Amino acid sequence: MIEQGRHRVVVVGAGFGGKYAAKALRKAPAEVTVINGTNHHVFEPLIYQVATGVLSPGEVSTPVREMFRGQPHTNVLLGWVTDVDVEGRTVTATAPGGMPYQVPYDTLIVAAGTTQSYFGNDRFAAYAPGLKSIDDAVELRSRILTAFEMAELAGDPAEAARWMTFVIVGAGPTGVELAGQIAEIAHRTLAGEYRRIDPAQSRIVLVDAVDRILPTFSPESSEAAARRLRRIGVEIRTGARVTDMDDVAVVAGGERIEAMTKVWSAGVAAAPLARRLAEATGAPTDRNGRILVEPDLTVPGHPEIFVVGDLMSRGRLPGVAQVSIQGGGYAGGVIRRRLTGKPAGKPFRYFDKGDIATVSRFSAVADLRGLHLSGLAGWLLWLLVHWAYLPRGRNRMSALIRWTVAFLGRGRAERAVTARQARIPAERSEVPAVTPAA
């Protein structure tokens, strides 16, 4: 029941920012409504493991409703928020099937996140999808696994080689993790499974315009990761900007690489909602479209609107999970203090817990406040941190099993690619896409 009279807080997005904002409001005298574009919260650091067949979507996500079941004053609505009426204090969202609906608010927390940015070359999106959602991960998994199938069916060696060449654009943690996983798929998982091709002959090329991989990490971590990647068969092209791309190739740093399968993890752009919010409020934005906020994470001139997470720009904070987690919790706390008559707290202060990225089995790099770990030590820390952060007990147990299988064995449990995902025109599995209109 939506209780009348309580202060209405609307939270846009149930990623890390929205999750922790709503959790911080658990005991506040407010009626909270979380509007998310899907029915689940994604544990984004592990999304690349869905893309590479190690984990299932369910293992890296939690149903939003399940997350807030214990908070009777937290309502959840499914929908994609498209607009904010700042004067009327209303958000507009689109339900499945396209029907719009409005939700009024007294206070708004925008945690809508970011999308891939192609630096102005949006046509690349068709050839090199990003990796921000489960849809993206399933699409990428399908492309990676089906590429080897197409190589097996290929009519000549050049065609087979194109199918067995993978280019990852963007050498941040996601790109590095993907490159390492694809190399392991080619060298371990698929060994012995093909008769005409040898998957170990695959080329995996990691490209980035900057001068070293993992540019936000310490130089020691960058170097350790690069060494490990090369050892497992990944080619690295730094200082190589992607200037062109089509369905069969990519041009990076002036070099044309023939590759059917490309991934883009190189840039972020604020969710389209940010542009509308900035226009409506006059808020300044950075060059990625992210909103420049006040020290208390509110929009300048609009203390009733908070922006947290990837969408927020404050100081030089990176778009990483911890910034969203801490920012979301902070914003929820500010609102709770307001509603319970407490004095305003301190400005938002980010506590940098460090960076960590896995490179391959038994090898990761970590920067912890000046301390640098790599190799097996880094990997054990990675395992611990991600396992601890995985939502809910059952996810931990099944992830542990999947990881044991993937890391100690050669198996990947989630390799099923459906006919629709692989674009096989199969007569029997085409369910016409009908969206019922009530």
Added chain:
Amino acid sequence: MIEQGRHRVVVVGAGFGGKYAAKALRKAPAEVTVINGTNHHVFEPLIYQVATGVLSPGEVSTPVREMFRGQPHTNVLLGWVTDVDVEGRTVTATAPGGMPYQVPYDTLIVAAGTTQSYFGNDRFAAYAPGLKSIDDAVELRSRILTAFEMAELAGDPAEAARWMTFVIVGAGPTGVELAGQIAEIAHRTLAGEYRRIDPAQSRIVLVDAVDRILPTFSPESSEAAARRLRRIGVEIRTGARVTDMDDVAVVAGGERIEAMTKVWSAGVAAAPLARRLAEATGAPTDRNGRILVEPDLTVPGHPEIFVVGDLMSRGRLPGVAQVSIQGGGYAGGVIRRRLTGKPAGKPFRYFDKGDIATVSRFSAVADLRGLHLSGLAGWLLWLLVHWAYLPRGRNRMSALIRWTVAFLGRGRAERAVTARQARIPAERSEVPAVTPAA
């Protein structure tokens, strides 16, 4: 490597029939090529658990290549077989993206299975999808879970009630299992997660034209299953043929039921390939289009073509897993004997191991050669049988965990419905559907 000179066997389909046929040829002096429409073998008896969010696709499937990794003379190709040239002994298949290719054979085993039949009302397919593949299961899961979300957003009680009414057409094991699962989703899984609707107010209606549910089971099992279903809130309409359907309702037995979500598990039709095979060989077919075979499962007049599994009609054998498993193994054995100069064996003889269907938590019905079990005893047997048949060790471990969570707890691990699956026009997750052409 495809070794020249060996007898070439092509197996169409890697379901139960194709899997056991190819496995029976493991040591035969033949070069076997398995052509499947997806990259995985599906454990069909548990596919309904993907549709209801208990298991992930990976947990009910095995990659075909992984299945045959240990058989160096078994080749796997991804493709949808569309035609057979009986004179030229060649099959034609379609690769991902639509490119056709040919594969020659000396002996052919057709195990292409069946699709849903709508008894001539193919337009029902858009409103009531079937449940034969992982694509179907993911689509159904999306519709079921999103229906509750739409009910929460609904503008009036009649609209909400339409969204919370589910009709399952076809009361065989699949329909019964689905009905029981949807009832448990409504009454257990979603309890406490919604604020405007009460999921326990859902209506789940199981309809069939025949006079009792589970018509292929014993009358005792039918009655036990019906009692259990009613106790958990499922309405049963037997002797009710579906005569009309649109996006908001279904008419069965003269009664109009307003329901947005419908499932069809009522009839089977032979894969389209069967019609072409029958035309090319003159083979007789039954009224479902299945090929009537000789006692050794070959096509009349064509001892080089075997038909096994759901696609085969022999005596009055039902289209169940055991018939495919035993028939596939039998056909492979006949070929192996031919190639090793042994005398022809006996005609195919089906050993009926019985029927089993789960109804709800802790309740299943089983007929074992005259012995009838129900309730908890039946359910423990169901658990044992399905656990033993699950492909591969890791699937067993993770399924055990998922079942523990689902049966002892209230959780379902695989509830994530993506934006694309829920048909939410989300600006950031639309990856253009591009099929690269090499």
